[in-house]
Amino acid sequence: MLKENEKGKNLPILFENKENCAGCSACYSICPQKAISMVEDEEGFLYPKIDHKKCIHCYKCQEVCEFSNQRKESENLSLIDIFAIKASDEERKKSQSGGLFAVLSDVILENGGVVYGCVFNEKFEAVHVRADDRKNRDLMRKSKYVQSNKSDTFCGVLEDLKKGKKVLFTGTSCEVNGLISFVEKNNKKLVENLYSVDLICHGVPSPLVWRDYLNWEQKKAKGKIKRVICRNKTFFGWHSYVTTIKFSNFRSVESVTFTNIFDNACVFRPSCYNCPYKNIHHNSDITIGDCWGIEKNIPSLDDNKGISIALVNSSKGSDLINMASKNLYMRHIEIKDYMQEPLRKALKKPDFREEFWSDYKNNDFLFIARKYCKYRPLEDLKWKIKRYLRWNLRRY
Ligand SMILES: Cc1cc2nc3c(=O)[nH]c(=O)nc-3n(C[C@H](O)[C@H](O)[C@H](O)COP(=O)(O)OP(=O)(O)OC[C@H]3O[C@@H](n4cnc5c(N)ncnc54)[C@H](O)[C@@H]3O)c2cc1C
Ligand code: SF4
Ligand code: SF4
Ligand code: SF4
Known part of the structure; x- marks a missing residue:
């Protein structure tokens, strides 16, 4: 449905409130006039902004918006x-979980993709970036717990x-749905x-809070940051949520400050509280995640080194996973035993x-860290000691 703005000038309106824009960038990408730019708001999230002088009122941007139109009924x-x-x-x-992303992407790279x-x-x-070899693909491994900038991806x-x-x-469900809609609008066959x-x-x-956190x-x-590993399972195991940051002066920090801010849920994009993809039916070919619940349902499979869950949603997804299967241990499971919150509700x-x-x-970041992230300097020291002990006991 096309919308008019309040002055009746037939200008496109992409979203009425921020909860209706996931920042997927499909509208930005489809505009034939390059009239849309993605602009950071005061919380650090990117939103599309239309330059009405360049706009030719083709409404492609409104039509491509999968998030606010929510046309893909999950029951179908x-x-x-x-x-x-x-x-x-x-x-x-x-990898972050069971390493499924790398094995699936190997199949694509081996086929010239x-x-x-x-x-x-x-x-x-x-x-978001492109890779046509394993070296560059490997940079995509591990979760970055902050919204990604898609720019011209x-x-x-x-x-x-x-x-x-x-x-x-690969990306979040809103990114994948935005991309599918964008490709379909250009040429369904593609x-x-x-x-x-x-x-x-x-x-x-x-991204603003992430940036401020790293600067702090x-x-x-x-020292200058050299490496960041969100949820570092090397020292603390797959079940842990410790971030490791390494600096140019050979210092490093083990911290749960960002985990705590993640847990109190204030820093999420407004659309995440209104997310239509929080169910078991996804429009992608395969949905992947951490196989939370395995520790209770099949404890023998949980070695704390990471295990993935895969929801196969299409025959194309089925073919891809079959092609990758020689490099995977796979076991059928029942979805009812693995209904973590993001599969149930926003x-x-x-x-x-x-x-x-x-x-x-x-306020400054220290105030925020103390008030909202339970930050105490001794907390970091506790994780450092734990890491030291684990490293010396050679635990992974
Ligand atoms: C912000 C965020 C929230 C998540 N929440 C959950 C959750 O609640 N429950 C759950 O089971 N799993 C969640 N995951 C997924 C999980 O952390 C693993 O990324 C996933 O299981 C893949 O693991 P892997 O070992 O197969 O992939 P890896 O080899 O570790 O590769 C990581 C993959 O994630 C992609 N990725 C990394 N960071 C981002 C990002 N910021 N935006 C888009 N794509 C990204 C990379 O492109 C790559 O494909 C989340 C991931 C992210 C990034
Ligand atoms: S297409 Fe994506 S970025 Fe554009 S308005 Fe819709 S959700 Fe926001
Ligand atoms: S209506 Fe057309 S020209 Fe105008 S911003 Fe949207 S896509 Fe661009
Ligand atoms: S919760 Fe929903 S809206 Fe937010 S990033 Fe994830 S898929 Fe997108």
Whole structure:
């Protein structure tokens, strides 16, 4: 349905409130006039802004918006198979969960295809990029718990598909749905070569808070950040939520400050409290995540090195997983035993979200860390000692 603005000038309106825009960038990518830019708001999230002088009122931007139109009724989607999956120990060491993303993307790369996913750039901002070899694909491994900037990624995917390449795209469900809609609007047939893998998604934190958090850690350590590992399972195991940051002066910090801010849910994008993808029926080919629940349901499979859950949603997804299966341990599971919250309902907006953002604007990060992240300097020291002990006991 096309909308008019309140002055009746037939200008496109992309969203009426911020809960209706996931920032997927499909509207930005489809505009034939390049009239849309993605602009950061005061919470650090990108939103599309139309330059009405350039706009020719074609409404392609409104039509492509999968999030606010919510046209894909989840009841029409099927769930073909569900597996608990592990790659080899070597693969799992390098990945966040069971290493499934790497094994699936290997199949695409071996067939001359390309992979799109999220990396940390040199400033440790999360951004989507393209990879046509394993070295660059490996940079996509591990979860970056902050919203990724897609910039011109969707147009890159379209170009690759037009060249006849197979493309694997990974991202949150809103990113995957936005991309599928964008490709379909350009040429429905091109979707045949697009392999889409979405993540079971709790929500995405603010890039502004992430940036401020890293600067704060950097100042404390008096060194430049060299590496960030969110949920570092190497020292603490797959079940833990400790972030490791390494600095140029050889210092490092083990911290749960960002985990605590993630847990209190104030820093998520407003659309995450209104997310239509919080169910078991997804429009992607495969949905992947952490196989939470395995520790209770099949404890023998939980070695604390990571295990993935895969929801196979299409025959294309089924073919891809079959091609990858020689490098995977796979076991059929029942979805009812693995219904983690993001498969059931959207995040609840905390009652104190407004208070949080008012505090955020008026105080420094230490205040925020103390008030909202249970930060105490001794807490970091506790994790450092734990890491030291584990390293010396050679536990992984
Ligand atoms: C913000 C966020 C929230 C998540 N919430 C949950 C959850 O609630 N429950 C759950 O089961 N799993 C969740 N996951 C997924 C989980 O953490 C693993 O990423 C997933 O299981 C893949 O593991 P792997 O070992 O197969 O992949 P890896 O080899 O570790 O590869 C990581 C994959 O995630 C993608 N990725 C990393 N960061 C981002 C990002 N910021 N935006 C988009 N894509 C990204 C990469 O492109 C790559 O495909 C979340 C991931 C993210 C990024
Ligand atoms: S959800 Fe995506 S397509 Fe819709 S308005 Fe936001 S950025 Fe544009
Ligand atoms: S209506 Fe057309 S030209 Fe105007 S911003 Fe939307 S896509 Fe661009
Ligand atoms: S919770 Fe929903 S809206 Fe938020 S990033 Fe995840 S898929 Fe997108």
